Amino acid sequence: MVKKMELEWNPFSLHQRVSCAKFILCILLIGLSVRLLLFSSSVLCPFGERPAKPSSSSSSSPPTNASILTAPAEEGPPKEKCDLFIGEWVPHPAGPAYTNESCGMIEDHQNCLKNGRPDTGYLHWKWKPRDCDLPLFDAKKFLESLRNKWLAFIGDSISRNHIQSLLCLLSKAEEPVIVYHDEVWRSRRWRFPSHNFTLSVVWSPFLVKAEVFEDMNGASSKEIQLYLDVLHEEWTSQLRNFDFVVASGGQWFLKTAVFWENNTVVGCHYCPGKRLAELGFEYAYRKALRLALLHVASSGFEGTFFFRTSTPDHFENGLWSTGGTCPRTRPFQPGDELPLKDVETAMKRIEMEAFGLAAARARRTGVDLRLVDSTYMFLLRPDGHPGPYRAFQPFASGGENATVQNDCLHWCLPGPIDSWNDLLMELVTPRK
Template identity: 40%
Template structure:
């Protein structure tokens, strides 16, 4: 399974998208400055031209005006000469112009200059003026105006921005975890592996290292400073809750939140939670919606997996749609619940099903998942008043070995895999879910961008495929309890799931 290869392709997509965003922001600032410079140039040129004509030098001024206008127009207006700027990256207020060239070859080769009796050497004057009068002041102005406000890193850190942070390996790290299970009160009982007797701690001594750059460690103070006055919602199933609780534990060394759930719901504080950091005016919530769309919710009373859940794949779940309009960050995750028997409804009628007759032999039908994800994205893109950033956390892999989840399968490894080794691992349905997510995300990101929304793909699938050692396994419950199902789906806390919030911090640090 080549999740790593697809991750590298997504890295290119993310880089191109980043160049687009930063180039777009930079071009807005460039446009403002160019308008001002152009006005000054026109005024000064008109004055000089008037003075020159009074002295009988009108023809030379006409020639200079022609060349100046040609060199300042777009390539669509004047195809023979244009200025082409490649890879202009806007990063925290600083323009990096990696390669800039002025294409005059076609004009020099054409007969136009000969027909007009214009010496080719005369091009040197307007082109030199273009560089001296426009480009150099522009770069200096931009640097002086914005570097003090935003830029505090090195050129190396700027180059790291274009790195694919999801392509790499886990490397040894002797410093250990950010927190332990005894000093964080937010860990769900079933993910508190050490409380249930997990004896090994070696799985905590690893950190994620991208191939071409460094991923900064999580900084709780920096995170809270960035999200001050904002709100963040995790929408999905217990995997999303796993990440949210990891975030609460990571922030716990700096600030302790207040549970304000009763302000929003009086009936269900098991699946829905709101936390508030008063000092930073920051709210974080988990909105339970395992299918993202409306369902019959049979799962609440039926854990046998034998009865089909009804999914209305064209109707987003009101459990989250009624809350997120004012959130600044919305983080979608999920997919684990789409392995069970499902009946798909669209426009009120049945359009298909999954595992309708045989739970074992019938293949997955991803029609339901694709359309549920599509409906969720379209809902948030078209949600009136929503101006936040949307993340998708790609599918979190399970690692059942020596049997299926309900037939004695477990995950008792104590070391990460290397990338090459994980490429041979093929969890049931993982590749299909992953491809569906990426394809739907690309479409949604394009639609959202057209409406001024920002999207981020947290591509954790290949990263976590290397961590079969990070699950609770049999340490997700009391060892003397009457439970014989091992947990190779969720993640121990502390553990590799904390890296997801390093990725999250990386995303929100980018000033898009």
């Protein structure tokens, strides 16, 4: 019988908390290895600027909570552009630009206020980069800048979560028209007619070919079959149509899966009783990311391709299916002890290694490949998840002590994920 896997990892996965000292050492080593691969933080440059050549100078500085989770900064003379991903969450009394009542495109599982979440403090924070200001999202400016363009999100339900936020913000300037959806409404496409702007979400949680045997609630009838040397045609067949892409991976690789290469089963992740080599999720994630990003770097893609790093969950006292909760109501602040997990360390290491290899190739081929390093930014927001309010009035029948399913992975809408669109606007729209 196949175990139900709902974005969880198993006893053989790395999920125990580790000390900050161990985490810092690991990420510093990652930074060193990426530097050796000629990785450059010029991936943070705004739209229209190609990544610059890496500097040959060298320096060192003590690590901070921000630097251990972000890409190593390009060395050399001070730059006009700051690192958007090193900063903190600061109070924002005005709150979100939309509400759950003004936007009808929020899915029920992320509609925390409608579902009865009683606190609203999580709505009143905004991301502030350390060395510069980040303007709030401007729907009219965004649509005008992307007139006649096509923006696509490629990934899993976190990408879908993000695009719902973007749709809510853009609908303040123009109402989107849905023009395509697949049979289960996972891949979708919208048009903004007066701007000739197209927005898509492409469901591809692994970026490589996969056979998945799950219902919409995540219950599996068979192990996922993952083909690590075959890219998913759902996104590769459309890539040349897009002007901007935001792609990501991560959480689905923690599920039970059997791995294929060269049409042969080579191992698995958490498949007891199968008599297969236990290769772990790291093996598959590394193979898939390298294949996908190197493909983009070699594809001749003429747009801008952003790779977004994974976002950590905030389950405490358990996991998705073992009673984990996320009761916090404020962001972590500088000096707070951060809940770092081995699995997040491993994912970030794999992402930086894969991106470093692809970025080096992209510089040779002229492909505009950039990093959106949001891991640290969202590690600081344990308060922004639906928690028990993924369902309508979860305590109505059993009272406050009732046992209910918590979601500490996705994000409430409105909520912290709206700040991703502040970043997106900065990255794709030129400043005057």
